Amino acid sequence: MATPNEQAIRQVVQEVLAQLGKQMKAESTKPHRDGDWGVFKTVDGAVSAATEAFRKLSESPMAHRVKAIECVKQICEQQADELGRLEMEETKIGRLDHKIEKLKIIKLVPGVEYLRTDAYSGDHGLTVVEYAPFGVIGAITPVTHSLPTLAGNVVNMVAGGNTMVVNPHPSGARIACEGVRRFNQAIYKATGLENLITIIETPTLETAAAIFEHRGVKLLCVTGGPAVARAAMQSRKKAVVAGPGNPPVVVDETACLENTARSIVKGASYDNNLLCIGEKEVFAVESIFDDLMETMSRHKAFRLNDRQIADLTKIAFTPPKDAKDHYHVNKEYVGSDATALAEAIGVRVPADTELLYGETDESNPFVPEEQMMPFVPFVRSRNVNHAIEQALEYEHGFRHTSLIHSRNVRNMTKMGREMDTTLFIKNGPCGAGLGLGGEGYLSFSIATPTGEGVTNPLTFTRVRRCVLVDDLRVI
Ligand code: NAD
Numbered sequence: 010m011a012t013p014n015e016q017a018i019r020q021v022v023q024e025v026l027a028q029l030g031k032q033m034k035a036e037s038t039k040p041h042r043d044g045d046w047g048v049f050k051t052v053d054g055a056v057s058a059a060t061e062a063f064r065k066l067s068e069s070p071m072a073h074r075v076k077a078i079e080c081v082k083q084i085c086e087q088q089a090d091e092l093g094r095l096e097m098e099e100t101k102i103g104r105l106d107h108k109i110e111k112l113k114i115i116k117l118v119p120g121v122e123y124l125r126t127d128a129y130s131g132d133h134g135l136t137v138v139e140y141a142p143f144g145v146i147g148a149i150t151p152v153t154h155s156l157p158t159l160a161g162n163v164v165n166m167v168a169g170g171n172t173m174v175v176n177p178h179p180s181g182a183r184i185a186c187e188g189v190r191r192f193n194q195a196i197y198k199a200t201g202l203e204n205l206i207t208i209i210e211t212p213t214l215e216t217a218a219a220i221f222e223h224r225g226v227k228l229l230c231v232t233g234g235p236a237v238a239r240a241a242m243q244s245r246k247k248a249v250v251a252g253p254g255n256p257p258v259v260v261d262e263t264a265c266l267e268n269t270a271r272s273i274v275k276g277a278s279y280d281n282n283l284l285c286i287g288e289k290e291v292f293a294v295e296s297i298f299d300d301l302m303e304t305m306s307r308h309k310a311f312r313l314n315d316r317q318i319a320d321l322t323k324i325a326f327t328p329p330k331d332a333k334d335h336y337h338v339n340k341e342y343v344g345s346d347a348t349a350l351a352e353a354i355g356v357r358v359p360a361d362t363e364l365l366y367g368e369t370d371e372s373n374p375f376v377p378e379e380q381m382m383p384f385v386p387f388v389r390s391r392n393v394n395h396a397i398e399q400a401l402e403y404e405h406g407f408r409h410t411s412l413i414h415s416r417n418v419r420n421m422t423k424m425g426r427e428m429d430t431t432l433f434i435k436n437g438p439c440g441a442g443l444g445l446g447g448e449g450y451l452s453f454s455i456a457t458p459t460g461e462g463v464t465n466p467l468t469f470t471r472v473r474r475c476v477l478v479d480d481l482r483v484i
Pocket residue numbers: 149150151152153176177178179213214217218232233234235236237240250251252253254284285379453454455456457
């Protein structure tokens with residue numbers, strides 16, 4: 010028989026245990042705050058928080074998706090100066106004015122208004138087709154537009170009812186994490202929802218691989234160059250792949266040369282040619298070649314001579330190691346200013362120069378390589394058919410973006426058919442292909458090898474059919 014003392018001890022122990030049990034239960038149902046507003050150290054932590062967030066989002070009204078997207082668009086617009094500067098300071102590539110602009114235009118990315126419901130009504134009743142979320146989406150983002158890509162992905166993916174785990178590019182991770190913190194804080198304040206966006210604080214190839222493999226991740230969306238595009242295509246999960254490009258421009262004898270030159274400078278100099286859709290090489294027909302070169306110089310472009318081009322090529326690329334290899338861009342000059350590029354080869358250009366250009370032949374590595382520098386090589390073509398052939402060869406079958414300047418619809422049609430690219434832009438700068446001066450909507454992820462095109466909320470949904478037999482056709 011227990012003494013009164015032992016009985017008292019037992020009671021205390023039981024009370025402590027009961028209290029502890031209650032506490033543990035409360036802990037397990039507590040929202041994932043360990044993530045510092047969505048920023049996580051591990052893939053498991055991020056996916057588990059995003060999974061919980063998905064469950065909560067699924068139980069929430071559509072109005073919460075609308076509010077969450079509004080938060081992201083507002084932050085991008087109102088804090089663009091600060092966030093753009095932070096992105097520029099961290100990545101050190103591109104142009105500050107365009108870093109800021111790329112955030113301000115996130116408001117043009119379509120949200121829930123893009124969703125729809127389809128219906129079939131007939132003798133056998135009513136069938137409704139709904140666009141449902143996948144769940145947690147694994148997103149890989151590039152250094153060329155770290156926060157803009159992430160923000161655009163959030164708008165599209167959350168509109169579709171999904172949550173996210175993001176593996177940003179290591180050289181743009183700090184700004185991506187800062188954006189995620191700000192988005193999640195605002196979304197929590199507006200809706201009470203947490204961790205709609207989760208992100209890996211220190212991303213590596215291993216964390217990317219862990220996301221590719223994770224059972225909790227239902228869909229991948231990868232925006233980047235050849236290596237990551239290949240890795241995603243080989244993954245066992247469904248992947249939306251926004252891969253690399255090398256957009257050629259064809260100019261025929263009917264083109265308006267003023268508009269052509271203005272467009273090439275505008276497109277290729279944008280963020281110092283970091284855009285995957287940016288004009289990377291020009292094939293212009295012999296009869297207008299010299300006039301076009303002359304016209305370029307009136308649009309803040311500076312022409313380099315043969316020796317200067319040779320000097321630039323030498324510093325801009327590392328030569329192939331063997332016959333199977335190709336030239337590699339020197340990262341030091343990717344996204345640098347045209348003036349800095351000129352200075353690197355000892356050429357002084359006017360301070361307002363936006364683009365360097367010059368005549369090369371096809372064998373210059375600026376033609377085949379996706380160089381992402383504000384120097385555009387111009388190659389002389391015998392005629393429009395020859396120019397289209399060259400464009401086809403140097404686009405490398407990425408089927409990403411191609412452009413033509415022409416007033417001849419036959420030439421446009423021929424090139425459009427032969428190139429078979431996701432974006433085909435005529436008589437404007439590359440941005441026109443994303444709704445910036447052309448018709449259509451904006452996204453920073455253009456799915457090329459997997460074929461979804463310029464991504465939108467429907468890209469990130471599963472098509473579900475709900476059938477009622479023989480009833481509810483009320484007409
Ligand atoms: P990148 O390929 O170096 O990096 C992209 C992302 O993939 C980064 O997050 C990187 O860490 C990751 N990554 C790289 N190799 C990987 C691998 N083997 N496995 C897993 N993850 C990997 O590209 P970048 O320099 O950041 O961006 C420029 C490239 O992205 C260009 O080729 C450009 O054309 C392309 N891009 C395409 C689109 C599009 O919409 N199609 C948009 C922007 C950029």
